Amino acid sequence: MIFRQLFDTETSTYTYLLADNKSKEAIIIDSVKENVERDLQLIQELGLKLIYTIETHIHADHITGAGDLSLRTGAKRVVPKNSQVECADVVLADGDELKxxxxxxxxxxxxxxxxxxxxxLVDNMVFTGDALFIRGNGRTDFQNGSAEALYESITKKLFTLPDDTFVYPGHDYKGMNLSTIKEEKQFNPRIKIGTTKDEFINTMNTLKLVNPKKIQEAVPANLKCGKETNHAV
Amino acid sequence: MIFRQLFDTETSTYTYLLADNKSKEAIIIDSVKENVERDLQLIQELGLKLIYTIETHIHADHITGAGDLSLRTGAKRVVPKNSQVECADVVLADGDELKxxxxxxxxxxxxxxxxxxxxxLVDNMVFTGDALFIRGNGRTDFQNGSAEALYESITKKLFTLPDDTFVYPGHDYKGMNLSTIKEEKQFNPRIKIGTTKDEFINTMNTLKLVNPKKIQEAVPANLKCGKETNHAV
Known part of the structure; x- marks a missing residue:
């Protein structure tokens, strides 16, 4: 497999490019609009055929590059089910798979x-978006967030993956690039094994975070795949 | 092998932590003083025994964490031969190996x-420091730098490694995390195959770069392993 972990320095967002080395079919997870030219150049240099742009969620901190990448490559735009993204070509529910x-x-x-x-989940790698971070987790105070739901997602779904599964998060703010399920179960200060649901909810409800700078702009733009208008692929 | 690519956001420096999963013996390449606590925590959490801190060169943009890491773990401080680092425990000349x-x-x-x-070189990975970057290369205008020498180093030593060798640079400023020798031979705009020595020297001699902000502080500090005084391990 060809695998690249790309970084957006302004928003500390990780973008992942994965491709099959034989067929050259590629996917990109959580692209960033400002980096589309960088990513397209890499895709072209590596001789890849981008077939899907995939979002872990509707981002509040940056605008997706999915629409631009799709326009330029013909890739299908993939989002989670119920995301209200009209321009999506494919929606994925829990358990759905793409090749x-x-x-x-x-x-x-x-x-x-x-x-x-x-x-x-791809092989032994899980791309966790803003659910599980390295020694942290995503905030739960907007966009229908829920500390209780996140506790269930992390402890019942992510922490039940094999221990040696590599965790590739949607962001990192400390210069860390990957972790494993085993490490997060042992060392995640917010939600390691033994943390009760009430403790986690209390932690999340007392963070007092300010909203991301771009939230008013990013969420509506991301509901349109980062483009002002829809387009046919 | 355990492998982590760590990042210093202030100076866009990559630090590499490598360890043998069986014996847990670990090395760290190009640590950054400000990140020593982060790195020590990770080393401790992973149950590693740090045996060497290794420098690709005497850095001008940041202060090494080698001295601090050595003090805290007993790791031996490794530098290239002729680096004038009095506190080094091991010096490596071309072709020398450590286990x-x-x-x-x-x-x-x-x-x-x-x-x-x-x-x-470790297995199929080469850690190139400030010689070869992803689609770029290190500057050559201070610390006895030489565009001619760099041309020879890249074209005669790095570009003769197997094509599928992964290139892990000392810095990246565009959010790229790795490359391969094949890619750099094909796509490095400064020194891809076909670039003449004169063209490369001309490129390097016309860059007109300003000095790194920390050069006056960093170089003397790095000659002392990032510590004010030497210490016995």
Missing amino acids: FGDYNIKAIHTPGHTDTCTSY | FGDYNIKAIHTPGHTDTCTSY
Whole structure:
């Protein structure tokens, strides 16, 4: 497999490019509009055929590059079910799978940061979006977020994956690039094994975070795949 | 192998932590003083025994964490030969190797950014420091830098490694995390195959870069392993 973990320095967002080395079919998870030219150049240099742009959720901190990437490559725009994204070509419910080359990507509905947040499992890697971070987790105070739902998502769905599953988050703010399910079960200060649901809810409800700078702009734009208007692929 | 690519957001420096999963012996390449607590916590959580701190060169943009890491873990401080680092425990010349667990790390002298710059080969990964970047290369205008030497280092030493060798650079400023020798031979705009030595020297000599903000502080500090005073391990 070809695998690249790309970074947006302004919003500390990780974008993931995965491709089958034989067929060259590729997917991109959580692209960022400002990095579309960088990503297209890499896709072209590696000789890849982008077939899906995939979102873990409707982002509040950045605008997706999905619409632009789709326009330029013909890739289908994939979002979690019930995301209210009219321009989506494919919606994935819990357990749904897509293929790229010889690989499968499987949707795991992990609500809590938002109500439609979805993680994606590819081989021994899980892309957790804003559900589970490295030694942290996504906030739960807007977009129908729910600390209780996130507790259930992390402890009952993500923490039941094999211990050696690599965790690739949607953001990191401390310069860490990956973790494992085993590590997060042991060391995540917010939700390691032994943390009760009430303790987690209390932690999340007392964070007093300010809203992301771009939330008013990003959410409506992301409901349109980052484009002002829809388009036919 | 346990492998982590850590990032310093202030200076866009990559720090690499590698360990043998069986013996837990670990090395760290190009640590950053400000991130020592983060790195020590990760080393402790993963149950690793840090045996070497390794520098690709004497950095001008940040202060190494080697001295602090060595003090806290007993790791030996490793630098390239002729680096004038009095506190070094081990110096490596071209071709020298060290072991950590079942793995070897081999020094490849790649001068040009500085006169002692060294890349390190571990399995199919090469850690290129400030010699070769992803679609770029290190500057050559201070610390006995030489565009001619860098051209020779990249084209005769790094570009003769197997095509599928992964390139892990000392910095990246565009959110890219890795490349391959094949890609850099094909796509590096400064020095891809076909670039003449004169063209490369001309490119490097017309960059007109300002000095790194910390150069006056960082270089002397790094000659002391990032510590004011030497210490016995």
